[in-house]
Amino acid sequence: MKDLVIPLLIAVIGLAATVLGAILGARAARFGAEKNAETVRRQVQDQSAVEHGHWLRQQRLGTYESFLEAWDECLRITQSSAADPDADSTVLDELNGAAGRMAERARRIALLGPGEVTQAAESLTQAMQEDVDVSIRFVKVCQSALAAIEGRPVHTDAVADATAEYRQHAEHLAEVMNSYRDQGRALSDLDGHPLLAEVMTSIEQHSRVSADARDALIANADQLATTVREAQAMLDVLKRNKEARELSRERFTSTARQALGTPPIPE
Numbered sequence: 001m002k003d004l005v006i007p008l009l010i011a012v013i014g015l016a017a018t019v020l021g022a023i024l025g026a027r028a029a030r031f032g033a034e035k036n037a038e039t040v041r042r043q044v045q046d047q048s049a050v051e052h053g054h055w056l057r058q059q060r061l062g063t064y065e066s067f068l069e070a071w072d073e074c075l076r077i078t079q080s081s082a083a084d085p086d087a088d089s090t091v092l093d094e095l096n097g098a099a100g101r102m103a104e105r106a107r108r109i110a111l112l113g114p115g116e117v118t119q120a121a122e123s124l125t126q127a128m129q130e131d132v133d134v135s136i137r138f139v140k141v142c143q144s145a146l147a148a149i150e151g152r153p154v155h156t157d158a159v160a161d162a163t164a165e166y167r168q169h170a171e172h173l174a175e176v177m178n179s180y181r182d183q184g185r186a187l188s189d190l191d192g193h194p195l196l197a198e199v200m201t202s203i204e205q206h207s208r209v210s211a212d213a214r215d216a217l218i219a220n221a222d223q224l225a226t227t228v229r230e231a232q233a234m235l236d237v238l239k240r241n242k243e244a245r246e247l248s249r250e251r252f253t254s255t256a257r258q259a260l261g262t263p264p265i266p267e
Contacts, residue, residue: 070102078135099132120252138234145227152216162206169199
């Protein structure tokens with residue numbers, strides 16, 4: 001009996017060891033596969049994060065650059081319009097268009113981030129919009145002044161014609177008066193002479209056109225003086241805002257440079 005039990009136990013133990021070894025081997029294989037899968041998954045995630053970070057950096061770079069281009073365009077137009085009193089409605093369209101592009105790109109920055117750059121872009125946009133508004137008012141004031149002056153023309157030709165006509169009649173009258181003296185006739189004989197009526201008419205005409213020209217000149221001079229005062233006040237605002245603009249741009253470029261040099265944090 002012992003001879004049968006011992007081999008049987010040995011066989012059972014061997015079978016158990018075989019089964020246990022198979023189980024342990026299967027678990028080890030599954031653990032290794034899971035570990036490999038986790039490694040692959042992490043590699044894929046890391047690669048995806050790297051690619052997303054590269055894409056986001058490129059998107060930010062392009063948007064930051066285009067934002068500064070719009071800012072430079074606004075600055076160029078505001079400075080040129082402030083130096084050109086003859087600026088017309090075309091300049092207004094250019095200003096509004098440039099300001100609109102700058103605001104649109106600032107909104108895109110808000111989507112791409114980070115928050116520090118978004119805040120700097122909004123601050124720079126606000127500072128530039130104030131300058132754009134001042135420049136638009138400047139152009140409109142100049143346009144209004146020019147329209148008012150054009151509506152009050154100084155008719156110098158009419159004054160010159162009236163002066164020439166008056167002198168002609170006056171010279172003719174002087175000739176007639178000299179003729180009367182030479183003939184020994186009294187100047188009172190000129191009463192009722194048609195030449196006297198012509199002279200009086202020319203004097204009245206000359207006085208009227210001269211008064212009209214004088215009034216137009218005075219009104220235009222007042223208009224120009226008012227426009228100059230308003231324009232100077234606006235130019236002073238632009239000059240005072242210059243420091244704020246430069247600080248806002250410096251802050252934006254600094255935060256943008258920092259954002260571009262820092263890898264984005266994966267979400």
